[in-house]
Amino acid sequence: MELYIEKAFLDNFFVHYSESTASRSDKILHSILKEYGDVTWFIDVPIETQKDLENLKLENPFFAYRTGHFPPIPIKNFKEHFFCSDHRQAIILSEKERDWFNEAEYTGALCFSLENYQNRIEQYVERCSVRIDLFEKFPGWETLNFHNSLPYNEIIISDGYILSDKEGQKMEDNIIPLLNVLLKNAGKSKPVNVKIITEEFNLKSGISEEKIKERVKKRYKQFKKTFKEKNVQFQVIRFDKASLPSKYDLHDRIICCNFHFIECGKGFNLMPPKISDSRIIAENIFDRFSYRTLKNRIKLYDMYIKALKKAPSNKFTAYPPLMD
Numbered sequence: 001m002e003l004y005i006e007k008a009f010l011d012n013f014f015v016h017y018s019e020s021t022a023s024r025s026d027k028i029l030h031s032i033l034k035e036y037g038d039v040t041w042f043i044d045v046p047i048e049t050q051k052d053l054e055n056l057k058l059e060n061p062f063f064a065y066r067t068g069h070f071p072p073i074p075i076k077n078f079k080e081h082f083f084c085s086d087h088r089q090a091i092i093l094s095e096k097e098r099d100w101f102n103e104a105e106y107t108g109a110l111c112f113s114l115e116n117y118q119n120r121i122e123q124y125v126e127r128c129s130v131r132i133d134l135f136e137k138f139p140g141w142e143t144l145n146f147h148n149s150l151p152y153n154e155i156i157i158s159d160g161y162i163l164s165d166k167e168g169q170k171m172e173d174n175i176i177p178l179l180n181v182l183l184k185n186a187g188k189s190k191p192v193n194v195k196i197i198t199e200e201f202n203l204k205s206g207i208s209e210e211k212i213k214e215r216v217k218k219r220y221k222q223f224k225k226t227f228k229e230k231n232v233q234f235q236v237i238r239f240d241k242a243s244l245p246s247k248y249d250l251h252d253r254i255i256c257c258n259f260h261f262i263e264c265g266k267g268f269n270l271m272p273p274k275i276s277d278s279r280i281i282a283e284n285i286f287d288r289f290s291y292r293t294l295k296n297r298i299k300l301y302d303m304y305i306k307a308l309k310k311a312p313s314n315k316f317t318a319y320p321p322l323m324d
Helices: 007-016 024-035 050-059 061-069 078-083 101-106 117-128 141-149 175-182 209-226 288-308
Strands: 002-005 040-043 090-094 110-113 130-133 154-158 192-198 232-238 254-256 260-264 279-284
Touching: 002 007, 002 078, 007 024, 007 061, 007 090, 024 061, 024 117, 050 061, 078 090, 078 101, 090 101, 101 110, 110 117, 117 141, 117 279, 141 175, 141 260, 141 279, 154 288, 175 209, 192 288, 209 232, 232 288, 254 288, 260 288, 279 288
Parallel strands: 002 040, 002 090, 090 110, 154 192, 192 232
Antiparallel strands: 130 279, 154 254, 254 260, 260 279
């Protein structure tokens, strides 16, 4: 995660935070500031010496908590720095609403001010914490529209059978309408990157690498044609267990985005609907365990893709090809 924190925001939060009266949103933000790891954070005050750093820690315990994980990086201009950087999971905490926040959220960031953070965090938690029991049958893809409550610039779909396109698992009934929902707000600024990690392409066993590549290209072209009005970059990545380091396993069916993920044990070929003992669960980063889970899932996919880049040149791995 990347955290951009204005000192005025941090100071105000410290002054007004009380454990006995804190709202759920206050406690979530308290946890993010105090407990979340794997965070790069930026502050809008100069830190030129060790004494400057120690003084800031003495002034504000939340500054000290965050510094205990990793020291801050001083930045003069948040807007300039943010728009010149790549980010997967950026949160901006500002004293006031800024005129560039809408644009920042279109690129996949979450922007909070002192005035709105409580209501907005509460809304995100309510909308994006979802459980659907598939014993009661899947009600339809619009059920997943909560996904569009949070900003995103990347979607990773890991499901071994989502592109099989065979009887009972047709793409026109499943991945296409699923993407219609997931990409409803896509690409208003920078393009959204959609990576699909899968292994079943409805081909006979023992087929050549070239034939697999041609089938994947066909799927890719179908996506490009269907979503030509959207600012989206697709990539189909072949899951090959032999290419995964032996101490790792890539099994569950999951959709990962910047700030939330959606799991379904039986996978996302849900139409036509059947009574099932499976369920859909959506969680978001406003719970520490879910934050860590999302980070670890994405790390695992990154490790797998890195391993694929070392595959022999005659082995088909992805289309378009993976780049170093």
